[in-house]
Amino acid sequence: MIVVGAGPVGLTAALLLARRGHDVQVLERRTLPSELPRAVHLDAEAQRVLVDAGVDFAALSSPGAGLRLLDADHRVLAEFPREPGAAGMFHQPDLEEQLRAALARAGGQLTTGVGVVAVRPVRGGAQVVTDRSGDPVLAADLVLGCDGAGSTVARAVRPRYRELARPDRWYVVDLLAPAPLPVWPGVHQVCDPVRAATFMPVVGLRYRAEFRVTDQPLDLPAELARFGAQDCTVVREAEYEYGARVARRWRTGRVLLCGDAAHLTPPFIGQGLGLGLRDAHQLAWRVDAVLAGAHDALLDGFGRERAAHARALVRLAAFTGWLMTAGGVRAARVRSGLARLLPSTLLAAGTPPLRPGPWVRRPRVGRGHGVGRLVPDVRVRGRRLDDLLGPGWALLVCSTEVPDLPELPGGARARVLHRGALPDLGPALRDRWVLVRPDRVVAAVGPRAQR
Template structure:
């Protein structure tokens, strides 16, 4: 098995596959980690992938909870505030976490180096690919210029927005919206900046902006580039743009121009070559789902690949990768586009309307819950998502809460009891559950905080079948 790309998605994929017994080679064209900040937010649903890869606790140590969203006008007056409680969400973690991508990559690289089934090859560029029963890769050593061939049972392309794997299999990106140019500035400050500990979105039709504390002494500021404006134009004005946040004197670690794109690949699979992460989809950052979508891709694909390569599942199981993940990714990209337009689009008239609307909706509890809830839409109905009956319609395709249960006197996440395969969970009594892991006997556990019992009863369910990726296959 070969994974192309050693970013967070590719490294997580390698760890997930290795934990299912597959030897994995990771090919990375860079000779050393990129080392610059990029992704800064991850939600608790996507953190399930890091948990199954064995690095969730390490991630929590290097991240901090994201406390919500503030919408500001052009004069930085608060239009609306949607705050998150500091307590954990349904999966036992903060619903949103802020982090620096180099810290996460260092954590994942350390885990990969400890994993005997994973080999990491850096400075190796994929230049050719042939599908001939398995897959043959032509690989260029960028230091020596030497070429070699690598045979693989399957290939997973996690090689980013300019994916070589995507190009070699003839897949194309399809636009869902117009590109948007922004300047991103990553700062460090020895003294804490006077920022609220959530994301600030400046809804200014003249100069939309985003500001947020990241982790430790790091901060991120983003400013939309105006038509005809260059990166240099805005860099020259950066101290003045940062001044309202008290950040004019902070150390600028990096400044980069980004083109935020809304795209989804037309084809995610060619035989045993598959795409994931930015190779398959690109999203504007307004709902913080760029990395999270990629981690969901590999979390929901790793067990399928392992089953097919082990011969315990038919090849057609891989057809469910795009069938499940593309509609979900497309929905999240469209939501990011919509919210971006609502928060930052239009002219002066739109700004006046936005203020009037927000004055009302911020007092509606349902709106506040929508703005702070980390849940994403369930997967569509298909071979692995069976929506029958009231319970099935409500729960199938959604993510099982990672609630705590008590087994033999120990409090553990329910994931530890479910095991690595498809499992069944049913309600015995309020606060008592029975879990049947794949290939094992049924065990009885106590619902430590009532989360699972309440979740089942709230949907009118008494039992669920749970896939290896913790997605509910069916409910009754």
């Protein structure tokens, strides 16, 4: 199969599939790895995707402390701390270097300096037209478009994006400090109607500042000095416009979209890359099953699941940004009180559950709050539960009696683990059998066991 685009999402998707034994070729138009530090934050859910792909994210990241809201005079309005491990800050080139090395170890092929001109879906696969001479057309049993907001692959899918909020222009500056700055170790959001801004430590001596573009000229040295960053070296500065859109269509035949090719989100809750990594994780097991003989209709559920989930998070990001930065002087006067009412669940309680579908089955009777969410990654005798679950389906049972399950895609068999040997998974899953998908999403639960 062919993955178009060697950013973090494309490399992760390719790595997940290569580790499942598939021949994967990644096509990248750039000759050299990007040195631009675009994404800087991942939540705990997205970090699990990288760990499942065999990447040691902890080794290249530092913990995020949370979010602090400031007024125009940099006085603290509210603070939302994060639990240890709930957020990780990183330098994207470091992550891409690890992903490339892991892909090579897994037997995946990365071909650089090749641009994709067009993708043509055909029966049982697709043709990829490249700009290289001699043999420009490549055949693949599946093509995954991870080639960003201006995706070439998307033209074959015809995604018809749904716009969810108005775009906004910001100016981003990446900094390298001569020594650690004496700042709070989390994200600072300046809720200023004149010049909204964001400042955050990243990893090591790296920092990032962002400022909303307005009609007033930006005095960058003065703005950086307000954070004590006046002596930092500017590594990168660029103006960008963020979008807020989600594709209506994610698939045509065996051509599918992931990451920014399928959605764009405002930056306010740090979910841009996280959404793309979830795409890759929730698609990989479906592709694996289809190539093992499951019907192609299994791929339809990917778009339905991911579109609804992405819309929820994009809307949440847009609303959070509006709540923190919108309005004029009058809005700023009341924001101090409103900020304290901002639910911490907007920022730290995990992402919404997937909607019900063929492989997200909520019980007809009783409550199934755990279905559609990731199973908690608890520690079991010093090991992560994810490691014990293995790479495929898993069934956690409360007794020696194994429940009747529907036939799993591609002839897969669930690994059975007894709940008695595991820590408590929380009230939503307590005393139930639990069917866990390969992407760690809870697919179904049984009735509570009688004690």
